[in-house]
Amino acid sequence: MPIVSVLILVVVAISIVWAFKTGYVKALSEGYVFSFTEGTTEDGSSVPVLRLERGWRARKSVAASPVNENIRNKYRVSEKQISHFLNNNQEGYGQRLIPLMKVEQQREQNLTDPSLLYNAKAMQKAQDAYRQAAEQVQEELKKVYRRAALYFSSGAVEGAGGVLDLLIRADRAEFDNTLTLSSVRRLGMAAQDLGLLSRSAYENFLDSCEGMDKEDIVHLDEDVRQEILRYVDDPKQERKLRHRRKWASFWEYPLDSQWSWGKSLNLKGQERKP
16 A cells, blocks of 8 residues: 555544544534524514524524514624634533523423413413523623623633642642632632633632631532642643643533532531521
């Protein structure tokens, strides 16, 4: 076999392995895609509609939500920028928006149930449920537009590792001992910088800490602690993680589902303050 043919086969094989490892192949069939289309309001005026589809190649419609005009006017971010922000799951907002849009779509479909036509109470309940779901989507979209406006105006880029040196490595021994709320906050910031925790999940955590003392003793699930510290202690693993994140077609934040009170975080010896 000619050397050129061998080289071509090697390149093709490497490309296939890369596509599977980065999640590109999976994204073609299973990944979620955000895009915009034009819709019409009840008074006949046009409104941009955010669409959620599944599969980059053969797209299947999942949900659609019109964007409140007040949100668009306030933040002045283009639909192209918003779809880019969400499709890259920047800071975890795409990941958070997907289930909310699914719920809204399901509750909208529930309104077409023929049995509701003869049950005013059930119809009212279904309408209230749909309205609540739609409001949750708009609240999340408000956060998306706000964060995207800041992201594109500041030319935000991925972290370069210096955050870990300042937050954790300078006082590494502290994180092997009993943790305070202040220490856990720093671990959360480090996890966010690494791409293990989204900014949106971390901000929700900060909101839930209001009124608490930074010296409160906090129990952090050991598996979560070790997941963060293994990248702190091994720069080679840190570089590999950042590389995977850079080339992934859609990045899921592995600690998002765990970083909250009652899951991986608990105050020691006292009830959490509201």
